[in-house]
Amino acid sequence: MNSxxxxxxxxxxxxxSWNAQARLVGEVLHTVAAAAARLLDDTRYLVPALTWQVAADQVRDCVTVDHHRDRLRILLLPAHVLEAIWSCRTALARTTGHDDDAERLAGLLDSSTRSTASACLACWTPWTRSSRSSPSTCLPPAPWPLASH
Structure with a gap:
């Protein structure tokens, strides 16, 4: 395995609700991937079509049958998958400003869709030792006290 x-x-x-949102966001990312692949232009939507597709597949496929509101799940993901997800989130975030390069992506998706997708992708923050005491804000409140080490 590559380091x-x-x-x-x-x-x-x-x-x-999070499962439904992740499923929809996966479809949104798939839409961008398909548009980018059809045009054969890796810069038109800020990141290559394959990056959009890797992110779309992971987000769409992470949905589980665990429908308890007070739970969280832990996934072990390869670094290249997290990089793809964060590249797509960064591209979506660029559409909110006055970034000329992001205009084509902004034109492909409405602002509500871009905002929802960006918020969902923000949940995909890798856990590190330094993040132990500050879990991502997209997680539900823990039904147990978080230990601080």
Whole structure:
């Protein structure tokens, strides 16, 4: 295994509303991937079509049948998958400003869709020792006290 592709833990919320959102965001990313692939232009939507596709597949496929609202799940993801997800989130974030390069992406998706996708992708923050005491804000409130070490 390549040292840059060591699996990284990611904490994700669980529950029917987050699952539904992740499924929709996966479809949005797939739409961008298809548009980018059709045009054969790796810069038109800020990141290559394959990056959009890797992110779309992971986000869409992470949905579980665990519908308890007070749970979270831990996924171990290869670094290249997290990089793809964060590249797509960064591209979506660029559409909110006055970035000329992001205009084509902004024109492909409405602002509400871009905002929802960006918020969902923000949950995919890799856990590190320094993040132990500050879990991602997208996680549900823990039904137990978080230990600080």
């Amino acid at each position: 840059t592709d060591v699996p990284r833990p990611v904490f994700l919320p669980s529950g029917p």
